[in-house]
Amino acid sequence: MKEDPGLYDYWPYEGRPKITWPNGARVAFWVAPNIEIYELDPAVNPHRKAWPKPVPDVVGYGTRDYGNRVGHMRVMRVLDKYGVRGSVSLSTAICEHHPEIIEMCKERDWEFFSHGIYNTRYTYGMDEAQEKAMIEDGIETILKHTGQRCAGYLAPALTHTEVTMDLFAEAGGIYTCDLFHDDQPTPVNLRSGRKFVSVPYSLEMNDTIVYVVNRIEPRRYGEMLKANFDRLYAEGADNGVVMCIPLHAYQVGHPHRLKAFEEALEYITGHPDVWVTTGREIAEYYIDKYYDAAVADIAEKGSQ
């Protein structure tokens, strides 16, 4: 085991080369609905239990199933209303289980990126060949069912190995959502030397972390989203930043949580100079315009 993942170099927030998003925008804003599927009785991974209760864990499984049956449409309607195209963090088996949801996202030109096969199949314990095959399965499934070449990756249930980023980049991916170290995109160091970028996907603004881990009140979540945006928007005037809201329809899609989220979305998208975009578009724009300058600046600061 390593003391540090070695995926990025220390790079202070102050004094970086300036980023300007398209049309002079200061904040690249993206929303990442996690469209997930959990198995009632998954194969057992020796490193992590899928459910706290014996099968069937009615409450655990039902909580997640609610997102696909009920919550998804509520969230999709709100995103439609404010002109936001979702960047879907997809349990790719949804393509087989619930193709109706995939079709609705395709109609809206949403992006699909891989979040593994099921959110009950963890990467822990996989050797490199197994993880490679699992990653490629996800990419192929997305291509087959959506016609999109998968650009991004969020490891299933945030379970990784030391080579997760290497394997995803070697399979053709260009960005990861698994690193929470920055408010701007940053280059990721890989064994292949490929251009690969971390796009900020805020764990702090993630509704599951907010509601399940931190047990925060719905209206307070709305206030947190606005405060997060306000400060990033102010700082973005000097150097462009990224704001992401990662969502789960089984959390924010509940009737008692929808309004506070909608109000925050209305607030954020009501500002000028906000680039309402997707994970792929941020990664591509950054790689095209700022990646090389960032690598040079990181090298220069690292040598000082």
Add this chain to the structure above:
Amino acid sequence: MPLDDAYFDYPHRSYGMDHDYYDWSMLVDRKPVNWPGGKPLALWVNVALQFFPLNQRGRPFSPPGGMTTAYPDLRHFTLREYGNRVGIFRILRALDQFKVRVSFAINSCLAERYPYLIRRVVERGDEILCHGWDMDTPHYGGQDKREEAEVVARSLDMLRDATGQPVTGWISPGRSQSPHTPELLVSNGIEYMCDWINDDMPYQFRTPAGEITAMPLSIELEDRFIIMHNLHSETEYADQIIDSFDCLYTEAGEQGGRLLALNIHPWMLGQPHRIGKLEEVLRHITSHHGVWSASPGEIRNAWRAAQ
């Protein structure tokens, strides 16, 4: 050691659910439901009357709201008993003040322990559901089927005998089920169960003994979940129920009948500093004309008639 190759088999990776309990269905794709009187929103308030044994076994897991300290946990035992002695009467007064229909889900052991309470509830004429034997008698995966069958039969016999009602609704303690629970419920004359929290409307559930209706009864909106589990304030409880009502009421006007199902606990909302928030919630809800306050059996029947 890499993972076993079987970890990469996905035997259920095909259309629909990964089990046969119920069909895959999105709420928006279903036929709209019209509740009686053209009301857009059905309101179901269920009061859980529970017994938490002092000598809790906690096997294979402890119930939500159960004992937590070393034996004897007088603190939690008496706090839960408060609900059956004091809190319930505050709750009844609040419900009656706003003329809200209610159902009672009763741990059957209470029929022996507190006959006064059962009589009091029966005299009101409200619908009674079975809530299992007690909070420390869970239904769970791996449970012996004969043992579970005995618990189901004993719980229903006791409650039917004590109440004189047919008792056709069921809520498992802690909403926990074994793979056999729905089948055993159907075999014992239960028509609907309220353990699955994956929907906002009723749906049909398959068992080897025939179908049963899954009635949604939100856990996220329980007083226990918001106040005890999430540690949110009493004001937040009211805010969340009201926001939920507003959302469902609007949605019902656009998409067809919806159901707001509130599960409340006398040991939680029946405290003097909390009861006012229940009243605030009921005041908000009942000030709207399009609310049909009904029992779960009536709601199920109206839903079935609309299928």
